[in-house]
Every structure is written in C-alpha cells, then in structure tokens.
Amino acid sequence: MEDTEARRTDLPPGYPYDYFHFQSQIGLTKHGGGFNATKDLLALCGVRDGQHILDVGCGAGITTSYIAREYDCHVTGVDIFDEMVARAREQAERVGVADRTEFRVADALDLPFDDDTFDVTLCESVTAFSGDKPRSLREVVRVTKPGGYVGLNEGTFTEAPTPELVKYIGRMFGPVTEFLSPDAWVRLLEGAGLQDIVVQVRGLEVGDALSAIKPVGCRGLVRASARMVVVLLRDRSARQFAGRSTSVPARLLSTMKFGLYVGRK
Ligand SMILES: C[S@@+](CC[C@H](N)C(=O)[O-])C[C@H]1O[C@@H](n2cnc3c(N)ncnc32)[C@H](O)[C@@H]1O
Numbered sequence: 419m420e421d422t423e424a425r426r427t428d429l430p431p432g433y434p435y436d437y438f439h440f441q442s443q444i445g446l447t448k449h450g451g452g453f454n455a456t457k458d459l460l461a462l463c464g465v466r467d468g469q470h471i472l473d474v475g476c477g478a479g480i481t482t483s484y485i486a487r488e489y490d491c492h493v494t495g496v497d498i499f500d501e502m503v504a505r506a507r508e509q510a511e512r513v514g515v516a517d518r519t520e521f522r523v524a525d526a527l528d529l530p531f532d533d534d535t536f537d538v539t540l541c542e543s544v545t546a547f548s549g550d551k552p553r554s555l556r557e558v559v560r561v562t563k564p565g566g567y568v569g570l571n572e573g574t575f576t577e578a579p580t581p582e583l584v585k586y587i588g589r590m591f592g593p594v595t596e597f598l599s600p601d602a603w604v605r606l607l608e609g610a611g612l613q614d615i616v617v618q619v620r621g622l623e624v625g626d627a628l629s630a631i632k633p634v635g636c637r638g639l640v641r642a643s644a645r646m647v648v649v650l651l652r653d654r655s656a657r658q659f660a661g662r663s664t665s666v667p668a669r670l671l672s673t674m675k676f677g678l679y680v681g682r683k
C-alpha cells in the first residue's frame with residue numbers, strides 16, 4: 419500500500435483509506451443489494467413522514483438524500499471521512515434537500531448525539547469496517563429512541579470464506595474489515611439490547627447492483643464515470659488500487675452475500 423494512509427492520521431487504524439478515498443473522488447458509495455435493498459431496509463425499519471433519521475457512515479449521501487426527498491423527514495448523515503461528508507452535502511444540494519438534511523464528520527464509535535435522539539438509525543455497509551463492532555452497535559442503539567429501529571445492511575458469509583477470499587478482503591479493505599455470519603451479526607444486535615430482530619440474507623444479484631443507479635439517475639452515472647476517468651488518469655495510487663480490485667476471486671461473488679438486520683430498541 420502507498421503512503422496514502424500515512425497522510426490521514428485522523429482516521430482510525432485499519433480504515434480502508436484507499437478504498438473509500440477512491441469512492442469519494444468518484445462521488446459514489448455502495449452497499450449490497452443497491453437501492454432495492456435500501457428500500458427494503460427502510461420498510462423494515464418503518465420509516466415514515468415526520469421522523470428524525472440518522473444515516474451512520476452515510477458515504478456519498480445517496481440514501482440520506484433519498485429519504486429526505488421521499489419522506490417528510492429530517493435526516494442526519496455522519497461519516498468519519500470528511501471527503502465523504504463533502505460529497506454527501508453536494509448530493510443533498512443537487513437533489514434539493516439541503517434544508518432537510520444535516521451532515522457531520524463523526525465516528526460511529528463515538529456519535530456526537532444525546533441518548534434517544536433518532537426514530538431510526540441506519541448503517542448501510544459500515545459496521546463490517548469497524549475494528550470494534552460491539553461498541554459500534556451499542557452507540558447506534560444508544561442514540562436511537564426507545565421503540566425506534568436500528569437497521570443494518572452488512573456483508574455476510576453463510577459459509578466460511580476460503581483463505582484466498584480472506585486474503586483478498588484484507589488486501590482490498592484492510593485488516594479490521596470482517597464480513598460475519600448471520601448468527602454473528604444477530605448476536606451483535608442482541609448484545610446491544612435490540613429485540614424483535616428480523617434477518618434477510620440475500621445473494622449479490624446483477625439487477626440489485628444496477629438498482630443503485632436509480633437514486634442518482636443517468637446524469638449521476640455519467641458524472642461518476644467521468645470522474646473515474648479523471649481520477650485514474652491523474653492519481654497513481656488510484657490506478658494501483660483499481661489494479662488490485664480487478665482480481666476479484668470468482669468465489670467471492672458466489673459466496674459473498676449481504677444481510678438486512680433490523681432490531682427494535
Ligand atoms: C461502503 S461505504 C457505504 C456508504 C453508504 N452507507 C452507502 O451505502 O452508500 C462505508 C462508509 O462508512 C464510512 N465509515 C467507515 N467507518 C466509519 C466509522 N467508524 N464511523 C463513521 N463512518 C465510517 C466510510 O467512510 C464510508 O463512507
């Protein structure tokens with residue numbers, strides 16, 4: 419890995435800087451199941467008008483802005499990476515929801531909110547990257563109102579990954595990233611005090627991945643593609659990262675799944 423990680427001493431040890439820096443430059447972040455999974459997660463969490471929603475690890479803010487546009491909600495997005503927060507603010511401006519969204523740089527392990535603040539707290543593909551998953555779950559539960567919902571979408575293995583996959587994941591996402599079994603995710607939710615837990619584990623489908631285009635539209639896709647070309651032309655470390663990411667072991671796509679994990683406080 420290049421010296422990119424050394425440039426960002428404000429990020430936690432093991433933070434997959436190359437991966438997220440690349441995504442932030444392009445202005446797109448992702449999670450398993452794309453937009454289809456987001457809609458299902460929001461339904462499972464009972465998101466409705468008038469609520470205050472927290473999107474932890476909001477990335478480029480696609481979900482944050484979608485909720486604010488679709489529901490009459492106030493949505494707060496936090497991300498540990500300031501470049502992501504900048505992208506998320508741009509997205510909110512673009513879709514005209516800046517007045518109903520708020521973005522902050524914050525660590526999921528130490529959320530800058532009072533207890534019992536939010537009706538629903540979401541983490542889409544965030545907890546897997548945390549070096550302290552139990553604490554991350556305790557924090558999201560702490561800031562959620564009693565009776566409110568916590569909804570996760572996280573990478574999931576239903577069978578033990580091969581050593582080749584473990585190596586690839588380490589190379590791509592760094593040493594603390596771990597995609598757990600459904601049982602292990604459920605234990606984390608239960609350990610943080612959530613009840614009535616609902617689990618939906620699904621495979622990675624092309625149609626779901628393509629659904630991620632819906633909330634950004636064709637313009638968003640063209641913008642992201644153009645940015646990717648510029649980044650790859652200009653940035654040597656981005657080219658090296660892209661090179662590393664192309665050698666995806668075939669078994670990853672067939673054995674890697676994602677899970678929606680929802681619990682009530
Ligand atoms: C895979 S991206 C997903 C982004 C967004 N939720 C989405 O689905 O498009 C993971 C995001 O989590 C953020 N993240 C990772 N660790 C975090 C932490 N400890 N606290 C807050 N954000 C974190 C990363 O910076 C990145 O933007």
